[in-house]
Amino acid sequence: MPNSGVSKVLVAQGGGPTAVINQSMVGVVLEARKFQQVERVYGALYGIRGIVDQTFVDLTQETTQNLEMVAETPSSALGSTRDKPDLKYCQAIFRALKAHGIGYFFYIGGNDSADTVRIVAAEARVAGYPLRSIHIPKTIDNDLVGNDHTPGFPSAARFVAQAFMGINLDNRALPGVYLGAVMGRHAGFLTAAATIGRKFADDGPHLVYLPERAFEIDRFLSSVKATADKYGRCVVALSEGICDNQHVPIANLLASTVEKDAHGNVYLGGGPLADHLAKLVKEKLGYKRVRADTLGYLQRSFVGCVSDVDQREAREVGEKAVQFALWGDRDGSITIHRTGDYFVEYRLTPLDEVAGKTKTMPDEFIDGAGWDVTDAFRGYLRPLLGKGMSDAGRLRHSAVPKIVDQGD
Amino acid sequence: MPNSGVSKVLVAQGGGPTAVINQSMVGVVLEARKFQQVERVYGALYGIRGIVDQTFVDLTQETTQNLEMVAETPSSALGSTRDKPDLKYCQAIFRALKAHGIGYFFYIGGNDSADTVRIVAAEARVAGYPLRSIHIPKTIDNDLVGNDHTPGFPSAARFVAQAFMGINLDNRALPGVYLGAVMGRHAGFLTAAATIGRKFADDGPHLVYLPERAFEIDRFLSSVKATADKYGRCVVALSEGICDNQHVPIANLLASTVEKDAHGNVYLGGGPLADHLAKLVKEKLGYKRVRADTLGYLQRSFVGCVSDVDQREAREVGEKAVQFALWGDRDGSITIHRTGDYFVEYRLTPLDEVAGKTKTMPDEFIDGAGWDVTDAFRGYLRPLLGKGMSDAGRLRHSAVPKIVDQGD
Numbered sequence: 001m002p003n004s005g006v007s008k009v010l011v012a013q014g015g016g017p018t019a020v021i022n023q024s025m026v027g028v029v030l031e032a033r034k035f036q037q038v039e040r041v042y043g044a045l046y047g048i049r050g051i052v053d054q055t056f057v058d059l060t061q062e063t064t065q066n067l068e069m070v071a072e073t074p075s076s077a078l079g080s081t082r083d084k085p086d087l088k089y090c091q092a093i094f095r096a097l098k099a100h101g102i103g104y105f106f107y108i109g110g111n112d113s114a115d116t117v118r119i120v121a122a123e124a125r126v127a128g129y130p131l132r133s134i135h136i137p138k139t140i141d142n143d144l145v146g147n148d149h150t151p152g153f154p155s156a157a158r159f160v161a162q163a164f165m166g167i168n169l170d171n172r173a174l175p176g177v178y179l180g181a182v183m184g185r186h187a188g189f190l191t192a193a194a195t196i197g198r199k200f201a202d203d204g205p206h207l208v209y210l211p212e213r214a215f216e217i218d219r220f221l222s223s224v225k226a227t228a229d230k231y232g233r234c235v236v237a238l239s240e241g242i243c244d245n246q247h248v249p250i251a252n253l254l255a256s257t258v259e260k261d262a263h264g265n266v267y268l269g270g271g272p273l274a275d276h277l278a279k280l281v282k283e284k285l286g287y288k289r290v291r292a293d294t295l296g297y298l299q300r301s302f303v304g305c306v307s308d309v310d311q312r313e314a315r316e317v318g319e320k321a322v323q324f325a326l327w328g329d330r331d332g333s334i335t336i337h338r339t340g341d342y343f344v345e346y347r348l349t350p351l352d353e354v355a356g357k358t359k360t361m362p363d364e365f366i367d368g369a370g371w372d373v374t375d376a377f378r379g380y381l382r383p384l385l386g387k388g389m390s391d392a393g394r395l396r397h398s399a400v401p402k403i404v405d406q407g408d
Numbered sequence: 409m410p411n412s413g414v415s416k417v418l419v420a421q422g423g424g425p426t427a428v429i430n431q432s433m434v435g436v437v438l439e440a441r442k443f444q445q446v447e448r449v450y451g452a453l454y455g456i457r458g459i460v461d462q463t464f465v466d467l468t469q470e471t472t473q474n475l476e477m478v479a480e481t482p483s484s485a486l487g488s489t490r491d492k493p494d495l496k497y498c499q500a501i502f503r504a505l506k507a508h509g510i511g512y513f514f515y516i517g518g519n520d521s522a523d524t525v526r527i528v529a530a531e532a533r534v535a536g537y538p539l540r541s542i543h544i545p546k547t548i549d550n551d552l553v554g555n556d557h558t559p560g561f562p563s564a565a566r567f568v569a570q571a572f573m574g575i576n577l578d579n580r581a582l583p584g585v586y587l588g589a590v591m592g593r594h595a596g597f598l599t600a601a602a603t604i605g606r607k608f609a610d611d612g613p614h615l616v617y618l619p620e621r622a623f624e625i626d627r628f629l630s631s632v633k634a635t636a637d638k639y640g641r642c643v644v645a646l647s648e649g650i651c652d653n654q655h656v657p658i659a660n661l662l663a664s665t666v667e668k669d670a671h672g673n674v675y676l677g678g679g680p681l682a683d684h685l686a687k688l689v690k691e692k693l694g695y696k697r698v699r700a701d702t703l704g705y706l707q708r709s710f711v712g713c714v715s716d717v718d719q720r721e722a723r724e725v726g727e728k729a730v731q732f733a734l735w736g737d738r739d740g741s742i743t744i745h746r747t748g749d750y751f752v753e754y755r756l757t758p759l760d761e762v763a764g765k766t767k768t769m770p771d772e773f774i775d776g777a778g779w780d781v782t783d784a785f786r787g788y789l790r791p792l793l794g795k796g797m798s799d800a801g802r803l804r805h806s807a808v809p810k811i812v813d814q815g816d
Binding site: 013016017019022042043045052053054055056057058059061062066069070071072073074075076077078079080081082092095096099100162163165166167169170172173174178197272275291293294295296297298300301302303304305388389390391392393394395396397398399400402403404406 | 421424425427430450451453460461462463464465466467469470474477478479480481482483484485486487488489490500503504507508570571573574575577578580581582586605680683699701702703704705706708709710711712713796797798799800801802803804805806807808810811812814
């Protein structure tokens with residue numbers, strides 16, 4: 001065993017923050033502090049950038065009380081990064097890890113972060129440096145392969161579900177057409193969550209557009225019209241990542257300038273997309289009250305809208321990561337598997353099975369016509385949302401007969 | 409007393425929905441059902457439009473259980489309207505009220521709705537029709553004169569506060585410039601609420617722009633730069649209603665088309681405003697990561713982010729409205745007055761003191777420089793937000809000394 005002696009643990013957080021990413025970090029810290037062979041638990045500030053820069057903090061000196069408070073706080077407490085390491089970057093990582101005697105590296109993030117862990121682990125093997133590298137899953141997009149779902153998604157889904165419950169009620173009081181753009185580059189899971197609060201047959205969102213199906217402007221407009229004709233209003237949930245039949249994001253088609261991150265991902269602001277489609281609805285269909293919102297960064301960081309199931313599981317993936325690394329002495333990615341209704345177990349999956357890959361909504365979750373989701377999806381999502389989901393009331397409306405003929 | 413005989417009660421909801429507007433409606437219904445001289449309690453669907461159209465529902469037939477569930481549900485359960493009545497409209501209202509034997513009219517809404525009640529009450533007097541007309545306050549903008557604050561504002565403020573707590577944490581993890589646009593046409597109360605979650609000296613929002621102070625692009629850009637130089641990041645909360653020194657809304661200056669409602673109010677979408685300012689920051693200051701969100705309709709209808717103080721008071725204004733009308737036999741607007749820390753009492757204020765007028769942030773709530781709020785404001789807001797406000801944790805960061813010189 002390469003790490004049989006006393007060694008240090010390093011934990012870092014990468015990619016977009018979530019509401020529960022600190023649960024995983026605290027899970028690593030508290031579990032690692034139990035092992036006698038762990039001399040210190042370090043955190044790197046701002047992800048792998050902090051490893052290269054050696055901006056380490058000693059988490060062994062944090063109180064348990066404060067760690068628990070941080071665990072309840074959304075967004076990466078250690079800071080994050082979107083850096084993607086090349087060979088030179090990795091060599092700098094090793095110099096830092098080696099110099100500080102790090103034997104266990106835990107990186108909490110999405111599929112890009114998993115790929116970073118894969119590269120670091122491979123380079124460690126080549127360099128003969130004794131290092132266990134574990135990727136801990138996190139993403140609100142829910143797009144990691146090999147996972148039933150990923151920590152961060154359930155809380156973001158709860159936010160989107162509650163947002164659209166309110167939006168539907170608002171739109172019912174002041175009828176019109178409403179477009180709400182939801183995060184999700186390639187996977188529509190989060191947008192699909194907008195449907196979970198529907199209770200009555202006329203509740204919105206009435207139309208749901210996912211990146212998994214080609215978006216056609218004409219069909220969109222005729223669907224909005226058909227819905228407005230039927231209900232006198234229309235609520236649309238659309239993914240920021242919707243594409244045309246050539247797989248070109250609609251947002252890119254409309255954007256005047258394109259911004260890319262270090263991973264080559266185009267930055268998708270939903271704002272222009274939703275605003276542009278709202279303008280189209282107004283112009284082509286002639287509706288007067290057409291409104292558009294982009295749910296934006298609130299989806300991943302809103303304070304006070306968290307799934308307790310998500311909190312628990314995010315803690316567990318951190319804890320399990322340490323157990324796999326310290327007892328199992330293997331590299332890998334922690335994956336979540338549903339084994340009961342509702343229960344999960346955690347496995348250590350080879351990094352190359354998860355890294356850089358993207359899971360999308362399976363066909364059985366998407367309604368045939370492509371603008372709604374199925375009961376199978378709702379059955380999948382409901383247990384993830386946790387306790388205390390709100391329920392919407394409605395008056396029973398005993399109509400009073402009219403008396404006067406107002407004429408006009 | 410004109411209404412000493414048996415009579416009917418009519419309640420309606422006007423203007424933009426809030427998270428607690430149904431508390432006031434249910435407060436009216438449950439209290440009115442206690443009075444022997446009340447034969448029936450009707451609700452008008454879609455505000456005064458529903459009076460003209462006689463689309464009444466008999467709320468006397470609603471169960472108490474269902475009313476309580478509706479009370480907990482955001483957005484006007486009876487539907488709303490933005491109609492502003494002219495004389496002809498008012499005459500149609502009277503025909504309907506008279507035909508249905510309505511003796512008590514309760515209208516829940518903002519200053520435009522108060523003005524509607526004022527006109528209806530005046531026309532009733534002229535027509536010699538025995539009608540008690542009461543305006544029940546509601547607005548997330550908190551801009552009704554004669555009130556310490558208005559129902560709906562505390563819950564919306566709680567949403568904005570929790571949103572910016574999360575946004576600040578997100579921005580701290582992935583530093584950059586962030587602009588968040590908050591609702592508020594003339595009054596900056598809701599935007600100012602963005603500051604309430606600040607806990608550490610470097611917490612955002614670092615800059616707060618209110619409609620009460622002229623917005624100058626150059627000063628804005630230099631303030632963003634100064635903040636980014638100091639903290640390496642900058643979070644801005646700005647009101648959709650910010651104006652230049654000629655009182656022209658910045659949003660209007662940027663909008664290609666202008667949409668007005670029946671009250672002549674320009675529809676302010678914050679989206680183009682925030683997006684345009686973000687573009688300016690990127691171009692003029694050269695920052696790479698600049699993001700903009702518009703909090704949009706979520707602010708007034710989000711399910712599951714409600715102040716219990718707001719719920720209680722919204723219920724009370726409905727209950728008091730019935731008591732004033734049935735015992736006091738006067739028209740008026742229910743107003744909220746702070747009489748303790750924290751305690752309120754309710755008064756019946758003449759309609760013309762409230763109707764059509766707009767309260768804005770007093771000078772003592774705005775920091776001298778104009779881009780922050782004062783402790784006086786925070787002391788004013790805190791008790792309104794209710795129980796269970798979230799608190800943000802932070803690691804204490806015991807730095808580990810660097811070992812290797814990475815050179816690059």
